[in-house]
Amino acid sequence: MRIQESKELSSMAKFVNMTEDQLSETLINELVSRELICDDEANYGSELLDCLEPDTSVSDVVNVLNNVGIKDVKSKHINHLLSMIIIGDGECPDCGGEMETIDADYRYTGGDGYLTPLEYESIWEEKVCRNCGKKIIIEK
Numbered sequence: 001m002r003i004q005e006s007k008e009l010s011s012m013a014k015f016v017n018m019t020e021d022q023l024s025e026t027l028i029n030e031l032v033s034r035e036l037i038c039d040d041e042a043n044y045g046s047e048l049l050d051c052l053e054p055d056t057s058v059s060d061v062v063n064v065l066n067n068v069g070i071k072d073v074k075s076k077h078i079n080h081l082l083s084m085i086i087i088g089d090g091e092c093p094d095c096g097g098e099m100e101t102i103d104a105d106y107r108y109t110g111g112d113g114y115l116t117p118l119e120y121e122s123i124w125e126e127k128v129c130r131n132c133g134k135k136i137i138i139e140k
């Protein structure tokens with residue numbers, strides 16, 4: 001699970017002197033270890049605000065921001081954090097969900113099927129996201 005790249009993530013990363021990847025990882029660790037969000041595919045593609053456990057208090061959110069290095073938390077920091085999009089670690093460009101190949105075309109590249117096995121490589125693959133249903137075509 002990680003946070004999708006956005007201008008909120010990049011401006012907060014600059015503010016606390018981290019790379020976007022470091023900030024994303026640190027925020028997710030803080031949120032999960034405090035049990036403010038759970039790692040659930042249903043959260044992928046949603047704003048953090050919609051993923052927070054309903055009992056999350058404002059001080060929980062302030063503590064998370066304190067621990068990534070924002071000591072003087074302003075409402076803009078809370079707004080930026082809560083508008084960040086949670087995505088998975090998979091291939092889907094929209095939600096980070098796992099994608100599976102549903103169609104592909106292959107080209108023969110070698111082997112005779114008798115002495116050596118036939119060899120093929122894919123020319124293109126169509127994949128669908130198991131979480132949000134997005135389809136992508138990957139050309140080789």
Ligand SMILES: [Zn+2]
Pocket residue numbers: 092093094095096097129130131132133134
């Ligand atoms: Zn998806």
